[in-house]
Amino acid sequence: MNGSGAVxxxxxxxxxxxxxxxxxxxxxxxxxxxxxxxxxxxLSADGQELxxxxxxxxxxxxxxxESIHAYALVLDKPEFEAADLNAIVDxxxxxxxxxxxxxxxxxxxxxxxxxxxxRAKLLLLxxxxxxxxxxxxGEAPPRVHCSCSPNQGGSVLFLVVDNGVGIxxxxxxxxxxxxxxxxxxxREGAGMGLAICRRIVEMHGGKIWLESRTDGGADxxxxxxxxx
Numbered sequence: 001m002n003g004s005g006a007v008x009x010x011x012x013x014x015x016x017x018x019x020x021x022x023x024x025x026x027x028x029x030x031x032x033x034x035x036x037x038x039x040x041x042x043l044s045a046d047g048q049e050l051x052x053x054x055x056x057x058x059x060x061x062x063x064x065x066e067s068i069h070a071y072a073l074v075l076d077k078p079e080f081e082a083a084d085l086n087a088i089v090d091x092x093x094x095x096x097x098x099x100x101x102x103x104x105x106x107x108x109x110x111x112x113x114x115x116x117x118x119r120a121k122l123l124l125l126x127x128x129x130x131x132x133x134x135x136x137x138g139e140a141p142p143r144v145h146c147s148c149s150p151n152q153g154g155s156v157l158f159l160v161v162d163n164g165v166g167i168x169x170x171x172x173x174x175x176x177x178x179x180x181x182x183x184x185x186x187r188e189g190a191g192m193g194l195a196i197c198r199r200i201v202e203m204h205g206g207k208i209w210l211e212s213r214t215d216g217g218a219d220x221x222x223x224x225x226x227x228x
Contacts, residue, residue, distance in 0.1 A: 018069045025065060029058035067192030070124075071178065074199045078118035085112035088119060089146055092126035096134075103134050105142035112148055113156060115224050117204055125200045126160070128193040129220055133162035138216055155206070155223045163217040172210040197222075 036043070036051040043051065086109070093100070093107045100107060107130060115122075126146075133144045143163045151157040167175060178195040201208040201222045208222035 018065055018072065022062070022065050022069075025058055025062050029055055029062065032058065064192075071192050071196055071199065074121060074124070074196050074203075078121055078203050080116050080118060082114055083117040083119045083122055084114045085122070085148075088122050089126055092123055092130060095123075095127060096130055099131070099134055103137060103142050105134055105137075105144070107144040107146075109146040110148070112146065112158075115156075115204075117224065118200075121200045121203070125197050128197050129160045132193055133160075133164055133218075136162075136164040136167075136218075138163060138165050151223055155225050158222050158224065160220040161217065162220075166212040166216050166218050167210065172212065175210060176208070 032051050032054045036048065036055070040048060089109045089112060099105075130144060134142050140163060145161050146159070147161075148156050148158045176194045176198045178192055197220075198208050201224070204224055206223040206225070208220065211219040211221060213219065
């Protein structure tokens with residue numbers, strides 16, 4: 001079997017497995033919530049706590065499954081076309097308006113170029129970067145700014161800068177690994193968002209990295225090739 005066929009088989013298996021796992025996990029969570037709601041009065045304190053633990057564990061497992069599904073979708077072959085980064089960033093911001101309002105956040109951008117890229121995947125890239133900034137916010141209302149500048153060899157360097165909690169320099173590479181959660185269970189999510197970002201950037205021929213600032217916050221930097 002050639003490499004392409006092996007990848008297609010693995011992709012099909014992954015999507016089927018995710019589908020088969022998602023259903024039972026969702027049922028476990030729903031039934032646990034129903035049990036607690038309808039029989040709470042007859043449950044002991046230990047029983048109520050067990051229901052809560054089961055619901056939390058099944059919710060976390062579902063988050064992992066959904067994140068793996070999102071990562072699997074990113075592995076699909078990109079469809080390159082003219083992509084206006086201004087429109088993509090605006091669409092990402094619009095799609096997250098409720099979370100932006102809930103966090104009293106502000107997401108701004110400078111004028112960005114057009115590229116030949118997969119628009120759907122770039123939309124996901126910016127959504128994940130914005131979601132990361134809101135998830136790992138500091139005490140101040142989140143502020144995120146997108147900009148770009150010419151880079152070496154005709155590429156463009158993009159910056160997505162936030163004022164969140166930042167991350168230690170020694171962990172700057174680890175955050176891009178799948179299922180890597182550096183902030184513990186007190187933060188929601190399955191640790192796949194930045195792995196998805198890296199995969200999207202790399203399939204466009206670029207690279208992405210993180211630089212933390214001494215004053216807090218994080219600078220996500222990534223490169224894309226400029227197209228005429």
